[in-house]
Amino acid sequence: MKIENEDALDNFVICHKCFTLNEEIPIADGSKACCSKCGHILYRYDSKLIDHSLALSFTGLIFFILANLFPLLQIDILGTEQFITIPKTIVSLFDNGFYIVGFVCVFLIFIFPLMIFLINILLFTLLKMERGEKLTKELLILLSHITPWSMADIFFISLLVALVKLIAFGQIHIGISFWALMVFVMIDIYITKSIHLSEIWMLRKRILFNKDKN
C-alpha cells in the first residue's frame, strides 16, 4: 500500500467491529457507508449535521431538565403517598450510607449525560461559527472519554424493571419525568450511537482547515 503522506490516512477508516481497513468514499447526503467485510456502519453523511445536532442537543437538554425537576414515579402504599425524582434517588443512596453506589450513580446518570449534551451544544456552536480550533479538539477528546460512561438509557430500562417489581407493593402513578426521561433517552441514543465521533472529526477538518485555504 502506498500513500502520499501521513495525512492521506484520513481517507481511510478502520471498522469498529472487525478492524478491517476501508477506504473512505464520498456518499450521498443522508446515506451511510458500511464495512466491506462485516457490514457494520462506518460513517454517515449529513450535510446539515451541525444544525441537526444543535437542535437535538437543545431539545435533549430541555427534556433532561424536565426529567430532573418533576417526580418520576409515585406510589401509594397503605394510604401514604411517596414519590421520587432522579436527584432524590441519588441523594437517598447517600443518606443510607451507600457512598460508592451513590457516587457511581451521580456520575453515570446525572453528570455524564448532562456533560455530553453541554459539550455537544458548545462543540457544534463553535463549528457553526467556524472557530475554536484547539477547544473543539479538546472537547472531542473529552467527549470520547465520557460517552461510554453515560448510562441514561440503562437507567430507563432499570426504571421499567423497577416498575414491574413495584406492582406488588401498591398503586403506582407514572410522573411527568418518566415521559421526559423517555424522550431524553431516545435523543441521547440517537446522538451518542448514531452520530459517530469520527464524523465530527471529519466535519471539523472540513470546516476549520479548508477555511484557511480560501
Added chain:
Amino acid sequence: MIEIDEDKLIRCPVCDAVNIDKGKENTCRRCGSAIFHHRSFSTEKSWAFLITAIIAYIPANLYPMLLTSAFGIRDESTILGGVVLLWEHGSYPVAAIIFFASIIIPIMKFLILIYLLISVKYPLGKDKKVSKHKLYYITEVIGPWSMIDVFVVAILAALIHLSSVEILAGTAATAFAISVFFTLLAAHAFDETLIKENR
C-alpha cells in the same frame, strides 16, 4: 510517497483516526492522545482491573442485594435469590432481564476478557472460528448493561421507605457496582491493536 504495510495501520481509540504503528510509543496524529503500545507491559493493566472485578463479584453474589422489611418481617435476597423469587412470582421477562444483566453478562465478560488477554500473549484460538475483534466489540457493547440491577435497587430503596414497609440496598449493591466499574475499566484498558488475526 511512503510505503506501508496494511497490518501496520492502527486505530486511535480516542478519535478513530487511522495511524501508522511506529513501534514503541504512538501518539495519534489527529488528537494527540497516546495510543497504548507499551511492549513491556501491554496487558498487565487490563489484568489488574479484571482481577479486581472478579474479586468484587464474589461478595456481590454472596451478600444480600435487597433487604425488604414489611411489618417487622425482614427478608434478604441475593442477586440469584431475587431472580428465583421473580421467576416464581411469574414475572418471567423481568427475571430473565435481571438474570442476563447481573449473572450472564458479567461472567461472559470475564471469560471473554480472560480469553482475549491470554490469546494476545500465547498462541491460542488460531482456528479463527470466532473473530476476536468481534468478541471485544461485544464486551464493549453489553458491558454497561450489567448496571441495571444496581439502578433498580437504587430506585426501589429511594421509593419505598415507610416505617412499616421498607426496602434497603444491601452490601452486594456496593460490591456489584465496584465489580461492573472495574470490568468496564478492564475492557477500556485492553489494547485492541494487540489482536492480530492472521498471526
